[in-house]
Amino acid sequence: MSNNILVTGATGNVGFEVVRLLSERRSSVKAAVRSHSTSRVRLPSGVESVEFDFEQPQTFELAFRGINTLFLVRPPAISQVKKYIYPALTTAQAAGVDRVVFLSLLGAERMAIVPHAKIEAYIKSLGLAYTFLRASFFMQNLSTTHCQDVRDNNEIFVPAGKGKTSFIDVRDIAAVAVKVMTEPGHENRAYSLTGSEALDYYEVAEIFTNILGRKIFYTHPFVFNFALKMYRRGFNAGFIAVMLGIYTTARLGLAAKVTDDVRNLLQRSPISMSEFVRDYRASWMSQSQHQV
Ligand SMILES: NC(=O)c1ccc[n+]([C@@H]2O[C@H](COP(=O)([O-])OP(=O)(O)OC[C@H]3O[C@@H](n4cnc5c(N)ncnc54)[C@H](OP(=O)(O)O)[C@@H]3O)[C@@H](O)[C@H]2O)c1
Known part of the structure; x- marks a missing residue:
């Protein structure tokens, strides 16, 4: 068929x-x-x-x-x-x-x-x-929604405190999606897709620092300062509320769950944060850094 x-x-x-x-x-x-x-x-x-x-x-x-x-x-x-x-x-x-x-x-x-x-x-x-x-939370949020803070201010600006997140690369989600859509045996199932480790944003900033070759700080803003900055940047109130919900979840330690579903389905390790930052390095380089 x-x-x-x-x-x-x-x-x-x-x-x-x-x-x-x-x-x-x-x-x-x-x-x-x-x-x-x-x-x-x-x-x-x-x-x-x-x-x-x-x-x-x-x-x-x-x-x-x-x-x-x-x-x-x-x-x-x-x-x-x-x-x-x-x-x-x-x-x-x-x-x-x-x-x-x-x-x-x-x-x-x-x-x-x-x-x-x-x-x-x-x-x-x-x-x-x-x-x-x-x-779980996409690594690519750091190369899209939060890209500008890293590129222009060398900071990761999210109100997640010291909470850990089991970041996943969207390329792994897509690979799983293609697998389940093209082979039998996945009907009426639910998979929990995470990366292979949970990291806090201090650890994420350190990975960025090592790979980008410049110091990236995690500035863990207060919720109000974060919301104000996002609003001034043009994000609508609904989207800001969703982001606050997501980072509060992380701050409370509720985003750290790690599962084996990606590994079991793809028969390989999920893409790591280091691999992601290496692959998307250009996103966080300013014009002048590109010219160096
Ligand atoms: N970000 C995370 O960390 C995360 C984690 C888990 C789950 N999720 C869920 O993942 C979903 C978002 O996935 P994503 O990040 O791949 O999407 P995305 O990059 O935000 O893109 C949204 C897509 O939806 C299309 N779209 C927008 N309005 C539409 C409409 N009225 N009718 C038809 N298409 C429309 C957009 O098309 P245009 O190009 O025309 O705008 C675009 O292709 C959300 O449900 C989110 O809650 C996100």
Whole structure:
């Protein structure tokens, strides 16, 4: 039977990697993008894309046509999952999708209040075959949301205190996603995806210092100072609240859980923080540092 896969969030951290890996394997993949004309990200050549917007239900039917497997990413800005995500799932099922691989959140099974838990419950209630990828905190948050602080001020500016986090590289999440979507045996399972160790931000700053060759400080700001800086930088209140929730969780020592799921599924060690910083080194170099 054919396995036609639709990847949502295809221009984002995880979805882009999933599309790239599937296209390398020559799997049948379609990338769901909000708009062909305004998409800032270039998809790998030869990958077919289709317009899809959770806030535009008229885009659903065409996007799901001929699809069996859905890789579902909840866009961080969508918190009203009942209004925007449930209808997409219902339409997907009616169009013939019988399998959903959902990018969820580490610990979602214990946090009924988070949108990810509600989406998991809805997928189950539809009777679709599912695989939940409950991921820990992405290493790539340091090369995207927090990049500027490291690049311009040599600091990691997050209010996480001395708490440890079991950071994961999104490339490992994508590799797991591709594996579970392309081989049998992962139906109706949930995996908790973490790196192989939990680090505090002092340890992360030391890794950055050693690899970038300049001193990077962890300045552990107060929550208020962090929120103010993020607000002035243009992040919206909802996103800042989510970040505060995440860093409070870390500060309280609740983000340190390490599992073997990535190692067991990929038969190799998860990507380490040092490997991540080496691979993304250019992100934290200013123009002048690039010229040296
Ligand atoms: N960051 C973490 O540490 C972490 C950890 C565990 C779980 N998660 C979960 O992972 C998910 C985010 O994954 P990510 O970081 O790979 O995503 P991301 O990089 O934030 O990208 C979001 C994607 O969603 C698309 N999108 C935005 N609004 C949309 C809409 N209305 N309809 C359709 N697509 C839309 C974006 O497209 P455009 O390019 O058009 O904007 C983009 O492709 C969230 O649910 C988050 O809670 C994150």
